[in-house]
Amino acid sequence: MSDAKARRVAVVLFNLGAPDRPEAIRPFLHNLFADPAILRVPPPIRPLLSALITSRRVKPATENYMLLGGSSPLLAQTEAQAQALSAVLAQRLEDIEARCFIAMRYWHPRAEAVVQDVVRWQPDEVVLLPLYPQYSTTTTGSSLTEWRAMAAKHDLVVRTASVCCWYTQPGYIASFARLLAESLEAARMSLPQGTKLRVLYSAHGLPESIVTAGDPYQMQVEAAAAAMSAAIGLDTFADTDAVVCYQSRATPQKWLEPSTEQALAAAAADRRAVVVVPLAFVSEHSETLVELDIEYRHLADRLGLPGYVRVPTPTLDADFIGGLSDLVCGMLTDGPGVCRDAHSTPCGAAHRDCPQRRRVRA
Structure with a gap:
């Protein structure tokens, strides 16, 4: 492939960011x-x-x-994901040079610096890819708003496609489903025969008022959990059920329930061991390595749960990285705009903060 003829595509991976010291x-x-x-x-x-x-x-x-040693591993893991995605795209795309950039929302590298890096690289088009499977105005929406403001400020005027959510993307579902199946098997092997299990699909929480106002996040979390359960045939296991719950409450308002703490207490009352799936996170960071692995594990011990197993995030799983590459390739085919899983169906009428629904109304 001649560099002179290559179509340049900048793929921008959005994530929350975390302290590096x-x-x-x-x-x-x-x-x-x-x-x-x-x-x-x-x-x-x-x-x-x-x-x-x-x-x-x-x-x-x-x-x-x-x-965690004074800093978060989030940036390093996101960089590894960017490298893995770049390698897959290089194999899949002909006559296209794709380069991955990382833009963090609340810590470095921030969007303004990344926009300037993209401008210097002079792409023919840009694909904005959030590493949040479920859309929320507080995550993907906020990142897209900041990116567009910085792109306007620094005259980044090229064809741009934005992925808004991918909560049923096959690679994402397959990777988590396999990790869940492996964790369920490990739990059954380590626990006394006859111990009942409960899958806790634990997602980062939101204030209830944000969802009531039209944010589709809760609906998408529940849909992703249902897809993962279906992928492993969870309803065929007589000793296993599932609950969606929410962690990481950060403000005094009423947040989505049940909280993960409430779900653990309910499991203890029902004498069920739990297998916790951090389905809204695709890499390891404080919410998984500290909150789930330490704080909630200690709570499970205090409550007397028969067992506590945490499913790892997909991070560099081949199905997951392949799913991200499918999203990029789909956007390059479908063109500019906001899409879900490379399709164009907006969320239901109750979810008026869905960017596609806003686009349709406009």
Whole structure:
């Protein structure tokens, strides 16, 4: 393939970002809680409230990151995913040079710096690919808003396609389903015969008001959980059931329920061991390595659960990376716009914050 003839495609992977050193914890939290997509209060109040929440969260957050050596592995894992995706795209795409870039929302590399990197590379088109399987205005929506503002500021004017969500993408479902099946088998082998199991599909939570306002996240989490259960035939196992729950509550509002804590308490009351699936996360970071592996495991022990097993995230799983490449290739075929799984069906009428539904209304 001649470089002179190659069509250049910049693939931008969006993720949350995380502190890369202890000194970054406070500014990372400030960036998070200063985001109007996260803290939905009137602008005059937001700086004061975000400063208050940040000050209260610094100490527990620092303790958590100290358990990880003072920083998060999220950036390194995202870089590895970008490299793996680049390798697959290089094999699949003819006469196209695809380069992956990483844009983090609340810590480096931030969107503005990445936009400037993309401008210098001079692509013919851009594919925006969030590493959030389920769409939320607080994650993908916020990242896309920031990217578009920075692209306008730095005159990045090229054909751009945006993936809004991919919660039923076959590679994503297949990778998690296989990891879940392996974990269920390991649980059955290690527990006394006859122990009943419960799959807890644990996703990052949201304030209930955001979902009520039209955010499709909860619906998409539940759909992904149902697809994973179907993929392994969970309903055929007489000793196993499943519950969707939500972790990581961060503000005083009422959040989606049941919380993961509530789900663990219910499992203890029912004398069921649990197999926890972090289905909204595709790499390891504090919510999996600390919250699930340490905090909730300790809670499970205190509650007297018969067993606690955590399913790993897909990270570099071949099916998962292949699924990401399918999304990119689908966008290159379908063209600019906002799509789900390379299709064009918007969420239901109740989910008015779905970007495709907003597009249809416009």
